[in-house]
Amino acid sequence: MAPISVVEQRGFIRMLKTLDPRYSLPSRHYFSRQELPRLYTTERERLAAELEKVTYYALTTDMWSSRTCEPYMCVTIHYILDWKIKSACLQTTYFPQDHTGENIAEALRDITAIWMLNPNGPVAITTDNGANIVCAVQNNNWQRMQCFGHRLHLAIGHGMQDPRITRAISLCKKTVSAFSYSWKKRRELAEVQAQMNLPAHQLSTESTTRWGSRLEMVERVLEQERALAKVLSADKKTRPLVLTWQDIEVLEAIQRALRPLQDYVTLSYVRPVLHLFNSSLLAPEEGDSELTKSIKQHPDLLK
Structure with a gap:
């Protein structure tokens, strides 16, 4: 969970040289431009291939703000595959537009379309009790479950x-x-x-x-x-x-x-x-x- 810039810090470099002087430490650009995009692509393709086998699923969503007060919407999918309950975060999306029910509903539909999920597949979506998210779920004609933890x-x-x-x-x-x-x-x-x-x-x-x-x-x-x-x-x-x-x-x-x-x-x-x-x-x-x-x-x- 350390930032990738740690590979250019003097103490970290000295530690690795002590562990193995022969090791050539990659730069932060290698991780940001090659390794992390490759890792993201690999994991996304794996999840997309798994979701192709899923007909029915449930969603969880919430709006939140970063420490710099930038708004985001997070969507998580829950499904059963091979008799095992599985969950995966589909997207954490920057959401600068007004948080109206119509905008949230459209964003949720876009996410299901991007991941090529069955449009008739959501059996339920779990949310808090905000009026805008309640309106969004109603606009999409989805079944809403009130978040048990929130209640x-x-x-x-x-x-x-x-x-x-x-x-x-x-x-x-x-x-x-x-x-x-x-x-x-x-x-x-x-x-x-x-x-x-x-x-x-x-x-x-x-x-x-x-x-x-x-x-x-x-x-x-x-x-x-x-x-x-x-x-x-x-x-x-x-x-x-x-x-x-x-x-x-x-x-x-x-x-x-x-x-x-x-x-x-x-x-x-x-x-x-x-x-x-x-x-x-x-x-x-x-x-x-x-x-x-x-x-x-x-x-x-x-x-």
Whole structure:
């Protein structure tokens, strides 16, 4: 996953010369102009030949922006071949035009045409709930499936609307930031982790578009709570970030409620999993705190 310019960096060249002085290292132009295009062509031809055998398929699509705020549309195909479920990213396409339902619908049709897919083959397309993508799917007369992960993300977000949770999550985020922007605190954390025989793990940050990242952040903070408290309390600027026992109880309630929900599923498992949510995973258990029960029983999670 390194950039191809690494082959022209002095340290990389010196390392390879040490490994084998006889090796002639290709330039970055060789990779950008020859090897990567060849690799792309080979892989595209292989996938196109495989898709010729596919009659029916499902699609997944979403719009997203790069770090430089350039818009893209990604389309993934899902199909069964030789009794195996397979997936492949067809295209990640630059999409500078307006994100209207008509433009998105046309782009989706173009992609299926470029790959010479059966125009009557899409059994379903999975999307989020954006009005433009809903309109696009309707324009193409395709069956739309709401993204299970996206719906679950929204439901969990609604279930987290509690002042106690807001405070505890805010403390977690500020704690992660305090260590992310200070090499000194990361060094101190590593030392304390060794002293307390805790795993030498870095803290995890939360992504606003992935509810699972909130669970990862909470679990990591709980795992490292003793080490974090020692490092934070040594600095008067970060001392207010030390978790109280009430905050720890809230985080443990979040962890207990969300951990069973962290595995995503394929379409055929959606209904059984929803039944499992209502009958088992989200059912109050002995030992659940009142906050854990309120999260589990939130109406959006039980729909």
